[in-house]
Amino acid sequence: MKPLIITLFCLIAVFTSIAQEPPKPGVNVQGLKIAYITRELNLTTDEAQKFWPLYFGYFDDLKKAKTESKDNVIAFDEKVLAIKKRYFADFKKVLGTDERANKVFLVDRNFGAIIKKEIQNRQKVLNNPPR
Numbered sequence: 001m002k003p004l005i006i007t008l009f010c011l012i013a014v015f016t017s018i019a020q021e022p023p024k025p026g027v028n029v030q031g032l033k034i035a036y037i038t039r040e041l042n043l044t045t046d047e048a049q050k051f052w053p054l055y056f057g058y059f060d061d062l063k064k065a066k067t068e069s070k071d072n073v074i075a076f077d078e079k080v081l082a083i084k085k086r087y088f089a090d091f092k093k094v095l096g097t098d099e100r101a102n103k104v105f106l107v108d109r110n111f112g113a114i115i116k117k118e119i120q121n122r123q124k125v126l127n128n129p130p131r
Contacts, residue, residue: 027112033111040107041100055104058087 021033034052037043043051061083069076091101 026115029115031102037104037107037116040096040110041103047094054087054090054094058083061087 037055038048041047041051062080065076065079065083069079088101088105091104092098095101095104
C-alpha cells in the first residue's frame, strides 16, 4: 500500500507541475522516473527515504564520469563499472537483498529504453504527420 501512495504522490506532483507552467525539457521525465523506479522496486516509505538520496548520488557520479571521459569509451566503461560496484553495496544496505540491489540497475536501464522508444515514436509522428 505504501509504494502505491508514493507512486501516486509522485504522479500528482508531476501532473501538478505540468498544469501550472509550460513544460520544460526534462522536468516531468525525472518525476516519471521516480514513480517508475519506486513502483518497480516496490519501495516502502522508509526505503524510499533512504534510497532516493543514494540514487541521486549514483546518478550524479555517472554524469561526472561521462563528462570526465567523454572521448574515451574504455575509461568511461571502467568508471561506470566502479561506480556500480560501489553503489551496489549501498543499495543492498537499503533494499536488503542482492536481487533488489541489482534490480536498481536493470530498472534504470529499462526506463532509459522506454524513454528512448518514446522519443523515437514522437520523432516518427513529427516526421510523418497524418494527412
